[in-house]
Amino acid sequence: MMRRPLPPAERTAGPVVVSGVSSDAHTWNLVFLHLLIEECGHAVRNLGPCVPPDLLVSACLDAVPSLIVLSSVNGHGHRDGLDSIRAVRAEPRLAGVPVVIGGKLDVTGELAPERTRRLLDAGADAVCTDDTGVHRLRAILASRPAHTPLAA
Amino acid sequence: MTAHPSAIRAPDFGPHVRAVARTGGTVVQPRMGFTDPARMRAGLRAVRACRAATVGTITVDSYTRVGDLAAAAAAVGDDTELNGYPLLTHPLPVTRAVLADVAGMPVQVRHGCATPEAIVAGLVAAGLSATEGGPVSYCLPYGRTPLTESVEAWRRSCARLARLRDDGVRPHLETFGGCLLGQLCPPSLLVAMSVLEALFFCQHGVDSVSVSYAQQVDHAQDVAAVRALRRLAHELLPTEDQHVVVYAYMGVFPTTRHGARRVLTDAARLAAAARAERLIVKTEAEAFRIPTIAENVAALEAAADAAVGPGDPVVDVDEEHRIHREAATIVAAVRDLADDVGTALLRAFRRGYLDIPYCLHPDNAGGTRGYVDDRGRLAWDRIGRLPLGGLVRPRQGRRPTAASLLRDLNRVRDRADGPDAAGLPPARPGDALGD
Ligand code: B12
Numbered sequence: 001m002m003r004r005p006l007p008p009a010e011r012t013a014g015p016v017v018v019s020g021v022s023s024d025a026h027t028w029n030l031v032f033l034h035l036l037i038e039e040c041g042h043a044v045r046n047l048g049p050c051v052p053p054d055l056l057v058s059a060c061l062d063a064v065p066s067l068i069v070l071s072s073v074n075g076h077g078h079r080d081g082l083d084s085i086r087a088v089r090a091e092p093r094l095a096g097v098p099v100v101i102g103g104k105l106d107v108t109g110e111l112a113p114e115r116t117r118r119l120l121d122a123g124a125d126a127v128c129t130d131d132t133g134v135h136r137l138r139a140i141l142a143s144r145p146a147h148t149p150l151a152a
Numbered sequence: 153m154t155a156h157p158s159a160i161r162a163p164d165f166g167p168h169v170r171a172v173a174r175t176g177g178t179v180v181q182p183r184m185g186f187t188d189p190a191r192m193r194a195g196l197r198a199v200r201a202c203r204a205a206t207v208g209t210i211t212v213d214s215y216t217r218v219g220d221l222a223a224a225a226a227a228v229g230d231d232t233e234l235n236g237y238p239l240l241t242h243p244l245p246v247t248r249a250v251l252a253d254v255a256g257m258p259v260q261v262r263h264g265c266a267t268p269e270a271i272v273a274g275l276v277a278a279g280l281s282a283t284e285g286g287p288v289s290y291c292l293p294y295g296r297t298p299l300t301e302s303v304e305a306w307r308r309s310c311a312r313l314a315r316l317r318d319d320g321v322r323p324h325l326e327t328f329g330g331c332l333l334g335q336l337c338p339p340s341l342l343v344a345m346s347v348l349e350a351l352f353f354c355q356h357g358v359d360s361v362s363v364s365y366a367q368q369v370d371h372a373q374d375v376a377a378v379r380a381l382r383r384l385a386h387e388l389l390p391t392e393d394q395h396v397v398v399y400a401y402m403g404v405f406p407t408t409r410h411g412a413r414r415v416l417t418d419a420a421r422l423a424a425a426a427r428a429e430r431l432i433v434k435t436e437a438e439a440f441r442i443p444t445i446a447e448n449v450a451a452l453e454a455a456a457d458a459a460v461g462p463g464d465p466v467v468d469v470d471e472e473h474r475i476h477r478e479a480a481t482i483v484a485a486v487r488d489l490a491d492d493v494g495t496a497l498l499r500a501f502r503r504g505y506l507d508i509p510y511c512l513h514p515d516n517a518g519g520t521r522g523y524v525d526d527r528g529r530l531a532w533d534r535i536g537r538l539p540l541g542g543l544v545r546p547r548q549g550r551r552p553t554a555a556s557l558l559r560d561l562n563r564v565r566d567r568a569d570g571p572d573a574a575g576l577p578p579a580r581p582g583d584a585l586g587d
Contacts, residue, residue, distance in 0.1 A: 022223075023215050027510075028335070028404075032558065048513070049512070076235060104440075
């Protein structure tokens with residue numbers, strides 16, 4: 001797993017957006033991440049599976065997230081994730097929002113370094129594909145200000 | 153369009169499986185799909201040649217499943233390995249050539265698509281006539297397509313398949329309702345969904361059907377569930393041409409060789425004990441990546457070996473009756489909502505008579521939850537508005553945490569990977585893969 005320093009947290013911290021990528025239907029990963037992130041003290045907007053890049057961007061503009069967590073396990077994540085990250089990075093209003101991607105991102109069981117590199121070059125802040133991924137995500141969450149939900 | 157005139161037509165899927173199962177025991181089948189046509193062709197040949205009674209599979213990739221044919225074409229163009237065969241991307245003559253060598257072995261297309269008209273047209277054009285899914289089970293677990301659209305699309309797809317009979321072909325449909333999200337759904341809802349989808353197929357003119365059930369967390373409960381499924385299907389489906397198909401575990405899979413083999417062996421024993429005509433296997437690569445041809449062949453042969461021999465004599469009859477009663481109650485409540493099964497399914501989801509645990513789809517009410525009880529069996533934690541009020545007493549436990557969810561999800565994996573594998577039989581000596 002590789003990473004770059006995260007951009008500073010926004011002052012007004014929104015929820016964490018959890019999302020699948022366009023061709024991936026798996027949801028247990030999303031349910032798990034949703035619970036995990038909430039338990040770390042953050043509100044979650046879970047967009048569900050099969051989220052195309054334009055839907056991801058519009059949902060993020062709506063949610064003003066403090067962090068975007070992309071998950072894919074169907075083996076197409078190295079391509080679909082790239083499309084998602086590029087779309088987010090092409091939107092100036094989401095410029096400061098870090099993006100983390102993880103799961104099983106290709107069909108070989110071992111993501112090639114150049115595929116990781118491409119995701120990072122496109123603007124991912126962390127690519128989590130091994131056992132340490134969840135610890136890494138926890139650390140990232142701990143470094144973000146927890147979202148205070150509006151009075152329920 | 154008629155089947156390719158020069159092609160030798162494979163026997164019809166349903167009658168073939170039933171005939172083989174009557175004499176030779178359980179028919180085994182892989183979940184196999186490769187991007188490269190040459191590899192797909194080699195895979196089908198290997199399945200036909202292996203030491204077991206097999207039928208073939210073409211598993212379709214996820215781009216084709218979600219209708220993103222541009223992405224499938226781009227991936228084929230730059231030699232990216234996909235998670236299945238891009239059926240609508242390779243030219244038709246290429247797909248026909250993939251199948252030409254194995255004429256004589258029925259081949260089924262497995263595709264996970266809520267709006268499968270194009271895939272059905274593609275498989276028919278390639279000379280095939282068997283596929284799987286259903287308006288619910290290929291919609292709610294497989295993306296964001298609204299259920300109403302899926303029901304419409306499946307009506308049209310069934311009608312297209314049914315027209316094959318004009319050409320003397322008997323099209324076959326298998327429900328995926330016995331799997332849904334693969335884990336943490338109590339058996340009665342799986343059985344009910346499977347039967348409801350088979351009723352839908354029959355109502356739309358496809359009356360060669362198979363009803364599915366995916367292996368869950370407890371062998372005795374599974375045997376009871378498959379027996380209940382067979383009984384309910386016999387009682388309710390208006391066709392003789394029906395059979396039962398068991399799926400080897402569809403949830404989080406063991407990561408060790410011996411663990412994967414234990415779960416597969418258990419699935420084969422389940423199929424034998426409950427006299428399922430067909431078994432779909434999983435390989436030792438399941439937890440990590442798309443399996444190779446050799447891994448598929450090894451799994452097919454190991455499963456076929458384990459499925460021979462006497463079925464389990466002990467049946468938990470109480471459990472079988474309980475599952476049958478719950479499933480029959482759900483099916484009856486749904487059927488009461490409309491004569492048209494598709495309409496009834498839509499109303500049932502709107503009212504919460506059908507409600508799949510842990511399913512994030514917007515058309516799912518989200519009021520139910522399953523869990524693994526003290527005895528290690530699947531049970532209801534919450535039943536929402538399922539019509540099971542008088543029949544089950546849900547636990548009404550606390551909301552799961554990330555850790556408790558993982559514990560339930562990983563249970564089968566950890567038990568099988570562990571050295572003692574409590575409750576599971578030891579792997580048989582002489583298994584093809586050994587340890
Ligand atoms: C359950 C399951 C299904 C269910 C899914 C139901 C649903 N709606 O979720 C069903 C049966 C429907 C299904 C369908 C398919 N599946 Co599936 N499925 C599985 C299975 C068995 C378990 C997945 C699971 O539930 N895991 C539980 C969750 C909690 O764990 P997880 O997803 O592994 O995620 C963990 C980590 O990866 C990590 N993580 C995940 N994302 C992220 C993100 C970040 C930021 C971080 C830090 C960590 C992280 O955290 C989690 C906890 O440790 C796996 C194999 C396995 N693992 O045993 C295959 C598997 C994922 N499926 C696979 C495939 C290919 C498919 C299909 C395309 C069919 C096919 N061709 O075989 C379709 C999907 C269609 C589509 N459009 O995408 C492949 C993927 C191959 C690959 N990557 O190389 C697998 C590995 C099986 C295999 N070996 O072939 N599947």
